[in-house]
Amino acid sequence: MKHPVDVHVGKRIRHRRWTLGTTQQQLAEEVGIKFQQIQKYETGTNRVSASRLWDIARALDVPVAFFFEGLDSSSEEPAQLPTDILADREALELVRSYYAIPENQRRQLFELARVLSTAA
Missing domain, CATH: 1.20.5 (Single alpha-helices involved in coiled-coils or other helix-helix interfaces)
Structure with missing residues (x-):
């Protein structure tokens, strides 16, 4: 079962990648993994390790904390937005x-x- 934090982090990865106009393939090459792994991270199917998140943050030119923005720490659920702007x-x-x-x-x-x- 997908953990809500992993789903949130994956959405933030996808959001930043789309904002930059980067493909999954390009990000994967920059990080040194296969694009299928990026797909799994973006859907929350696979959890991103700390070292991999560090590499992704560097490739996307954001601080690691960017991936956790909007996460309500008390419930570990993403904060509700009027619409799902990330999607x-x-x-x-x-x-x-x-x-x-x-x-x-x-x-x-x-x-x-x-x-x-x-x-x-």
Whole structure:
């Protein structure tokens, strides 16, 4: 049976990988494992060891703590989000596109989005 923490860590791996536009194959090569193992980590089927999580964090350019963000320590269950943003490919594509925009234009777009959201 999958442990909720392993599922959460796997979702965070997938989220970061998609945000960067990295394939499972590319991540696996960077870490030195087969892409099937990345698949198992992302679904929570296999637990990620501490040393492997360290390697994945380095390959994805995030601190190890990134994979545990949003986890409620009292219940070991992921904190509830309004929607499962980590599983929404469209949202991740939007984030990837957003960060591809030059910073000054990105700030303007952010301000526009903030104004539009308050007017809705």
